[in-house]
Amino acid sequence: xxxxxxxxxxxxxxxxxxxxxxxxxxxxxxxxxxxxxxxxxxxxxxxxxxxxxxxxxxxxxxxxxxxxxxxxxxxxxxxxxxxxxxxxxxxxxxxxxxxxxxxxxxxxxxx
Numbered sequence: 001x002x003x004x005x006x007x008x009x010x011x012x013x014x015x016x017x018x019x020x021x022x023x024x025x026x027x028x029x030x031x032x033x034x035x036x037x038x039x040x041x042x043x044x045x046x047x048x049x050x051x052x053x054x055x056x057x058x059x060x061x062x063x064x065x066x067x068x069x070x071x072x073x074x075x076x077x078x079x080x081x082x083x084x085x086x087x088x089x090x091x092x093x094x095x096x097x098x099x100x101x102x103x104x105x106x107x108x109x110x111x
Contacts, residue, residue, distance in 0.1 A: 044066070
């Protein structure tokens with residue numbers, strides 16, 4: 001009698017686990033869409049521009065470097081997609097990073 005209830009418990013537990021685990025299957029990654037990735041990156045650019053004077057300069061530089069990596073990723077995965085726009089944004093981002101880094105250097109105390 002006890003064996004039947006233990007067996008029943010094991011079967012119920014296993015079926016529950018198998019059912020629950022089915023919900024944890026990861027969805028296949030959607031195919032790369034450069035337009036969507038650029039839109040996300042552009043939003044990131046605009047958010048960072050708005051916050052540039054409100055967050056520490058090191059964090060701002062970190063955000064712009066992340067943006068630069070996203071743009072390079074778009075270029076790498078689809079080199080022909082709006083290369084003019086990607087190049088323009090990369091150049092503008094690079095200039096912004098240099099300007100911010102220059103600001104850090106100019107604010108360092110002289111030795």
